[in-house]
Amino acid sequence: MSGSSKIHLPGWAPLIVLLAIAGMVALVVLPLAMVFIQALGNGVDGFLEPFSEPDTWSAIKLTLIVAGISVPLNAVFGLAAAWAVTRFQFAGKSLLMALIDLPFSISPVISGLVWVLLFGAQGFFGPALDAMGVKIIFTVTGLVLATVLITLPFVARELIPLMQEQGADEEAAAMTLGAGGWTTFFRVTLPNVKWALLYGVLLCNARAMGEFGAVSVVSGHIRGLTNTLPLHVEILYNEYDFVGAFAVATLLAGLGLLTLLAKSFLEWRFAGEIAATRRH
Amino acid sequence: MSLIVNSVSKAFGRYPALADVSLEARQGEFLALLGPSGSGKTTLLRILAGLEAPDGGAVTFGGEDLLALSARERRVGMVFQHYALFRHMTVARNIAFGLSVRPRATRPSKAEIGRRVGDLLRLVQLEDLETRYPSQLSGGQRQRVALARALAIEPRMLLLDEPFGALDAKVRRDLRRWLRRVHDETGVTTVFVTHDQEEALDLADRVAILKDGRLVQIGEPQAVYNAPADAFIYDFLGGAVRLRGHVAAGVLAIGDWRTPTPDDAPQGGVDAFFRQDQAVINGVEGEGFLAAVKGMAQRGPAIRLDLEALGEPLELLLAAGEVPDFARPGGTVRIAPRQLRLFAAA
Numbered sequence: 243m244s245g246s247s248k249i250h251l252p253g254w255a256p257l258i259v260l261l262a263i264a265g266m267v268a269l270v271v272l273p274l275a276m277v278f279i280q281a282l283g284n285g286v287d288g289f290l291e292p293f294s295e296p297d298t299w300s301a302i303k304l305t306l307i308v309a310g311i312s313v314p315l316n317a318v319f320g321l322a323a324a325w326a327v328t329r330f331q332f333a334g335k336s337l338l339m340a341l342i343d344l345p346f347s348i349s350p351v352i353s354g355l356v357w358v359l360l361f362g363a364q365g366f367f368g369p370a371l372d373a374m375g376v377k378i379i380f381t382v383t384g385l386v387l388a389t390v391l392i393t394l395p396f397v398a399r400e401l402i403p404l405m406q407e408q409g410a411d412e413e414a415a416a417m418t419l420g421a422g423g424w425t426t427f428f429r430v431t432l433p434n435v436k437w438a439l440l441y442g443v444l445l446c447n448a449r450a451m452g453e454f455g456a457v458s459v460v461s462g463h464i465r466g467l468t469n470t471l472p473l474h475v476e477i478l479y480n481e482y483d484f485v486g487a488f489a490v491a492t493l494l495a496g497l498g499l500l501t502l503l504a505k506s507f508l509e510w511r512f513a514g515e516i517a518a519t520r521r522h
Numbered sequence: 523m524s525l526i527v528n529s530v531s532k533a534f535g536r537y538p539a540l541a542d543v544s545l546e547a548r549q550g551e552f553l554a555l556l557g558p559s560g561s562g563k564t565t566l567l568r569i570l571a572g573l574e575a576p577d578g579g580a581v582t583f584g585g586e587d588l589l590a591l592s593a594r595e596r597r598v599g600m601v602f603q604h605y606a607l608f609r610h611m612t613v614a615r616n617i618a619f620g621l622s623v624r625p626r627a628t629r630p631s632k633a634e635i636g637r638r639v640g641d642l643l644r645l646v647q648l649e650d651l652e653t654r655y656p657s658q659l660s661g662g663q664r665q666r667v668a669l670a671r672a673l674a675i676e677p678r679m680l681l682l683d684e685p686f687g688a689l690d691a692k693v694r695r696d697l698r699r700w701l702r703r704v705h706d707e708t709g710v711t712t713v714f715v716t717h718d719q720e721e722a723l724d725l726a727d728r729v730a731i732l733k734d735g736r737l738v739q740i741g742e743p744q745a746v747y748n749a750p751a752d753a754f755i756y757d758f759l760g761g762a763v764r765l766r767g768h769v770a771a772g773v774l775a776i777g778d779w780r781t782p783t784p785d786d787a788p789q790g791g792v793d794a795f796f797r798q799d800q801a802v803i804n805g806v807e808g809e810g811f812l813a814a815v816k817g818m819a820q821r822g823p824a825i826r827l828d829l830e831a832l833g834e835p836l837e838l839l840l841a842a843g844e845v846p847d848f849a850r851p852g853g854t855v856r857i858a859p860r861q862l863r864l865f866a867a868a
Contacts, residue, residue, distance in 0.1 A: 411606035414573050415668075417593040418600040419620035419675055429623070433610045 277495050280488035292486035300466045301474035308470060309450040312389040317443050320397025328405040345394045353391045354459025357384055380462035388456040393446045400442030401435055408434055437512060441505060448501040452494055523584035524548045525679060525711060530579030532565055539565040541735045547713055552705050554726035555715045562735040563715045567681050570713060571600045583679060599672030603684040605664040607656040613667050614639050614652035620675035642670040645704065662693040680712040698725055719759045723747060731755055753793050753865040761798040763836050777832050779811040791867035796859035798839040803849050803857060810858035815851050
């Protein structure tokens with residue numbers, strides 16, 4: 243149906259559509275607006291105040307570092323996992339699929355706690371690591387591990403259905419035409435999934451920067467050292483600095499909106515090409 | 523430079539896909555691999571292309587061991603059933619792919635690649651479409667691009683996996699003739715997989731019939747059609763009518779009809795076959811087995827007669843002039859097959 247054609251909704255349908263819109267406004271738009279309203283409660287100066295503190299900047303920096311490490315790692319892992327799952331038959335394939343989905347189904351707190359149980363001072367490898375002078379929990383390494391685990395499914399989940407649908411024929415054709423493994427990957431496999439990959443990376447990034455639960459467990463909340471943006475928001479809030487908390491929260495909300503905007507833009511700008519990679 | 527397949531076997535898990543298949547395709551020959559789905563024909567083709575490895579056996583081309591080469595080293599052009607065109611590349615770049623991925627030392631210049639692509643576009647009659655993307659082409663056009671792409675690497679052998687399987691009947695017939703012309707122009711040895719017996723008989727120099735992973739017959743189309751090696755092949759080649767009969771002392775009995783048989787005919791219970799269009803309709807006093815006429819329908823230039831004989835339905839496809847007036851629904855006739863082939867009953 244073309245966008246310009248008018249759709250007549252029969253019977254109760256218009257009311258149901260209105261209800262859905264009202265629900266969306268009440269549950270999504272209002273809370274989101276509250277973030278910005280609260281943040282600007284003391285005017286622009288109040289809004290900017292938390293950004294003059296070094297702790298805020300170190301939280302921003304740390305969030306960027308953690309996402310900057312975990313997102314590329316999961317992009318590579320997602321590609322490799324999707325390729326393995328959709329191109330080969332092997333023992334343990336369904337187990338791998340289930341493992342990829344696991345972070346979706348378990349509580350983020352667990353995803354953080356497992357690292358503490360493994361590498362914490364009282365953890366399984368804790369004493370051994372301690373003896374070698376390696377610290378994982380309450381460091382950036384721990385934050386990255388927790389974030390990688392939490393965001394593990396995003397890229398793979400985007401790619402698997404698409405690569406399954408596309409099949410392996412194009413890669414086989416490239417090989418019979420004389421292309422080697424890497425050539426086939428960079429000239430056939432990757433271009434065919436690039437939009438899904440980009441979309442997966444966007445979602446992965448949004449979650450990596452916004453993750454609270456798992457990161458909270460392994461962070462230790464050391465200000466200026468292991469505090470990411472979401473944790474910083476919590477600290478400010480707990481210190482009754484509501485305006486500061488919401489001001490920092492606008493960064494996270496803005497990130498979410500930006501991700502949504504980027505996704506919509508990509509879908510609009512490359513609609514034809516995205517459709518072509520699915521259809522055949 | 524002929525292709526020789528020597529006792530190749532392949533199993534997927536416990537399911538045997540190919541069992542001890544041996545055959546040869548001569549230089550420049552157009553060989554069809556024909557069989558129902560699951561007969562192993564595609565597996566054999568993928569082994570020739572290097573996309574599957576056989577469990578046992580040998581494959582040589584012009585004396586060279588093909589199995590020792592990887593798919594990319596074989597220089598074998600493959601055309602897939604669902605085209606497998608690179609969807610993010612234009613037609614021209616699809617065709618140029620095989621040349622442009624060559625190592626720098628053997629890669630033709632940009633101008634040379636452009637010239638070759640132009641030649642191939644002319645060969646497949648798609649000169650105007652070089653800047654289109656695959657999704658903007660019809661099925662027939664896509665398959666022609668796929669063929670041009672395979673021919674671009676100057677393959678020593680061309681492999682086609684049900685290339686017309688996804689196309690409609692008319693396009694299919696046109697492309698079939700056209701493919702044969704391209705083959706005759708380029709002279710490249712071609713192995714063609716199909717489950718469509720008409721396509722195989724129409725197109726190929728020789729037809730190899732596979733069943734359950736085994737080669738059951740190989741020969742020229744007319745020879746295979748006229749002398750199928752067994753009941754399965756007779757039936758599979760299409761338009762077959764099967765009757766149960768009995769042979770004793772040189773006489774075949776079908777119902778109350780008696781007719782002499784050749785000396786080498788099997789004895790006892792037999793399956794007697796004839797083609798739907800190879801029968802004469804006689805009156806009840808005439809020659810042939812008894813059949814009741816159940817229905818009649820015009821089917822293109824032919825007339826389809828629905829009959830019942832020996833308690834079983836059967837169908838004849840005759841030219842309008844071959845159906846006498848007394849053969850009307852509700853009537854009884856005698857059917858005399860022009861040529862019967864007898865196989866011992868299974």
